[in-house]
Amino acid sequence: MTPSTLLYFLLLIFPSALSLSSDGLALLSLKSAVDGGAVTFSDWNDGDTTPCRWSGIACSSISGEPEPRVVGIALAGKSLRGYIPSELGTLRYLRRLNLHDNEFYGVVPVQLFNATALHSLYLHRNNLSGPFPPSLCTLRRLENLDFSENSFSGHLPPELKDCKQLQRLNLARNNFSGDIPANVWSGMDELVQLDLSDNQFEGPIPDELGDLSSLSGTLNLSFNHLSGKVPASLGKLPATVSFDLRNNNLTGEIPQTGSFSNQGPTAFLGNPNLCGFPLRKSCNGSDSGRGSQEGPDAAAHAGTFHSEKGLSPGLIILISAADAAGVALIGLVIVYVYWKRKDDGNACSCAGKSKFGGSGSGEEKMNLCALQCMNGVKSDEEEEEEEEEAGEGGRVEGGLVNIDKGFRFELDELLRASAYVLGKSGLGIVYKVVLANGVPVAVRRLGEGGDQRYKEFAAEVHAIGKVRHPNIVRLRAYYWAHDEKLLISDFISNGNLAQALRGRSGQPSPNLSWSTRLRIAKGAARGLSYLHECSPRKFVHGDIKPSNILLDNDYQPYISDFGLNRLISITGNTPSTGGLMGGALPYMNSSQKEKTNNYKAPEARFPSSRPTQKWDVYSFGIVLLELLTGRTPESSPTTSTSSVEVPDLVRWVRKGFEQESPLSEMVDPSLLQEVRVKKEVLAVFHVALACTEGDPEVRPRMKTVSENLERIGS
Known part of the structure; x- marks a missing residue:
């Protein structure tokens, strides 16, 4: 159905739709394409003049347009069953289409790509089918494409090479087949995530994948039918990239160059004919953990080995005697050390005796x-x-x-x-x-x-x-x-970041230059990444905010207060301060409550939710936005959008980028003199916006956040 036909149909059935904007009419086609959905579309009224107040719809004022235009559709996880109507392609300013975790079926209409402003297309976990749309890469701004967990099939088209702005490409758990094309990757200089796992791909792994120098996280090609050798070119990928090549038909020796040295054995499991480190299977036909005895030397051991299955009785007796002697010697040493320490006159016992x-x-x-x-x-x-x-x-x-x-x-x-x-x-x-x-x-x-x-x-x-x-x-x-x-x-010694940003007068410290703020962001990201990835417990902080980022005299940051909520839970009560150190210090009312924490992730605001590392990523993103803008999320209440509370700071920054507002309108005024770092400021904005995505699955790991920040200004 063409847009003109749809308009004619709507005017016949809904005369009141005459007052609705063209964007609203296009959205009504989505409502009519879905079976049910009464709750989701309960406020999608054709009598409205604009769809900007409808659930799941985001609008923005566009220069040269008399009224706000639709820039985002977010209807994820609504159990919607239907097809994606081609009329959505008339939304010329649509930037984000988020329909994942529903039951949409059929093909993705090629007319959708007439919405040339699209930069994020999230259709994962639906029942969509058909081939990969070749015209999709006519979207010159496309950065995020997630088709995972659908029923797409066929070969990847050569037109994929035109998606030069792609940052995330996830085609996992579909039915794509054929070779992974070799000549489409060289121009993808922005690609940070590539997941082609759990498909029917076959043939060799292209050498060109080793040229994806911006890649971070995991290169996932697992659960396919890939064959041939593991290309040594993958060793050129950044050292932080993890490989997942499990369950393929790869053969030969694993290369030992570059980033291969950082991979564990799980990256290569399920390839029976693959050998070499870090697998226990050596490439000479024997396991690396065992040796074999062959040739003339084997006869020399005939007196030692009774058979291939055990040791000779004489050797068993000899080993037992040696073990007994060793145990006796260790026992004598322990007794000697014990009495030596007991005779030490400089120690005392808490039994009340010297x-x-x-x-x-x-x-x-x-x-x-x-x-x-x-x-x-x-x-x-x-x-x-x-x-x-x-x-x-x-x-x-x-x-x-x-x-x-x-x-x-x-x-x-x-x-x-x-x-x-x-x-x-x-x-x-x-x-x-x-x-x-x-x-x-x-x-x-x-x-x-x-x-x-x-x-x-x-x-x-x-x-x-x-x-x-x-x-x-x-x-x-x-x-x-x-x-x-x-x-x-x-x-x-130097207080915390909240004090440095706001101080007593509400103004940032004059020492918070851009280079200092970037150093604080990088150091805090390193610390939080260590907590997530390398600490013994792989901690979740759960309460990242500027007051929990301490600063020394050189403005080096220190993450504090991790693990405290757990310890408070163990002690079983809210701390009171009734007398510490002789009762000489002040009291605090134990019923006193802190202000609402606007650094929390949207999913953290629901009762009984458990902290996750993605909470910390979101909170860190808010901290980055505060460093950039000088604004605090506590300066205004949160706004409810699609049943999810989002701090106004995040909405304000996203709106600024959607409207292509001048950077000077968003950046902390005290930084405006440092014009030479405009590119760095923009790069940190992009990191912060990735951290504050509403969908926790889309947010990067702190490891990736830290790596991206380290690249800025270096």
């Missing part, structure tokens, strides 16, 4: 031990034993535990030191405490509850203590007692 053979008067030793035991301070040996037991769920409870062996102090130092309140929140009060040696530390009080969960608490704290990165605040020690739970960490 150790046997100690120097000095017994009374002095008794007093020292009593003081240490009363304060929960343990000797080195006892402390190490307790830390081990705490990590393994042992029975030891309480006291001051130094997690970092190179950073030791005693509890009485903490009790007698000067303390200053640094801040208050729902996670307790934080104090600055200067130890006797002049070293300042930050002390956070967690509360008084959770006495029955010490083992769980200690295990969690020790996991946090193992996280060591230049851009993450280091946890040095903790204290556990019935009426007190404390965390002792490094003190970072």
Whole structure:
């Protein structure tokens, strides 16, 4: 049905549609192409003059146009069953079409590509079929194309080479077949994601894939019928790229050059005729973990091996005797070390007695031990034993535990030191405490509850203590007692990013030049990426915001407060501050609540939702936007769009880019003098917008975010 026919039809059936804009009429064709959908389209009224208030529709004012035009359609996950009407191609300013996770069927109409402003097309997880549309790459601005989990089939056309602006191409879990074309990749200088997995592709892997220098994340060609050797050219890909070549028919030796050295064995599994490192299958016909004995040398071992299945009885007896002698020797060494330490006169026991053979008067030793035991301070040996037991769920409870062996102090130092309140929140009060040696530390009080969960608490704290990165605040020690739970960490001297951006006057610090802001963004991304990818627990922070990014005197950033929500949960109560260190410090009302956290991802605002790493990515994107614009998401309430709350800061920036507003209208005014970095500012804007995508599956990993930021200005 052509647009003119549709208009005639609508005027006959719905005379009131005469007042509806042309964009609205095109959208009504989508409503009529879907079976049901009464709830989704309940506010799509043909009597409206504009569709801009309809659910799932985004509009923007366009220069030269008398009224706002439709720029986005977002109807994902609505269980819509129908076809995609060709009339959507008349939406000449449409930029994003998001219909994924529905039940659309049939082919993608070629008329859709008359909407030449399209840059993002998300149709994954539907029932669409037919070939890859060759005319799709006439969309010169197309950046994101996701056709995954449909029933598309046929060969990839050579016209794919015209999609030069593509950043993400996902065709996974379809029925595409034939060779992966070799001559279409060289011009895709922006491609960061390529997923062709779970199709029917056959033939060799093209050497040209090694030229995708912008690729990040995973190159996924798994679960196809690819054959031939793994091309050595893939070694030219960035070291951060992971390969997934599983379950193909690849043969020969895995190359050992470039980025191949960073791949694990799982990248190559399911290829029976593939060999070499990192697989355990060597290319000489034997497993790399086992040797074989052949030729004349094998006869020399005839007296040693009784058969191929076991050892001779004589050798078994010899090995057993050697084992017994070794165990006896180790036992003697242990006994000697034990009695040597027991005779050490400089140690004391918390049993209330000085150790046997100690120097000095017994009374002095008794007093020292009593003081240490009363304060929960343990000797080195006892402390190490307790830390081990705490990590393994042992029975030891309480006291001051130094997690970092190179950073030791005693509890009485903490009790007698000067303390200053640094801040208050729902996670307790934080104090600055200067130890006797002049070293300042930050002390956070967690509360008084959770006495029955010490083992769980200690295990969690020790996991946090193992996280060591230049851009993450280091946890040095903790204290556990019935009426007190404390965390002792490094003190970072220059406040936090929120204070630097807003200060007392609401204006950013004059030291926050563009180069400083970019350094803060890169360092914070490195720290958060480490938490996600490399830390022992692969932590989710869950509360990324400027106040949790601390700064030192050189404006180097430090991620703080990760893992705190879990520890608060273990202690079982909201921290109160009723008396710390002798009750000399102020109180805070335990019922005090923090302001709404507008750094949260949209999916994090639903009750009972569990934190994910993609939450952190979204929150980090908001922080980037704040660094760029100088605006805070707390300056105005969130706006509800399609049942999802989105901070106005994100909407404002997206609208600015959609309307192609001058950069000077969006960037923090204090940065306008640094015109030479316009390209860098734009690049960070693009990273931030990718982080703040509404769909968490579309957001990049923090590893990718960090890599993209590192490339800016370097």
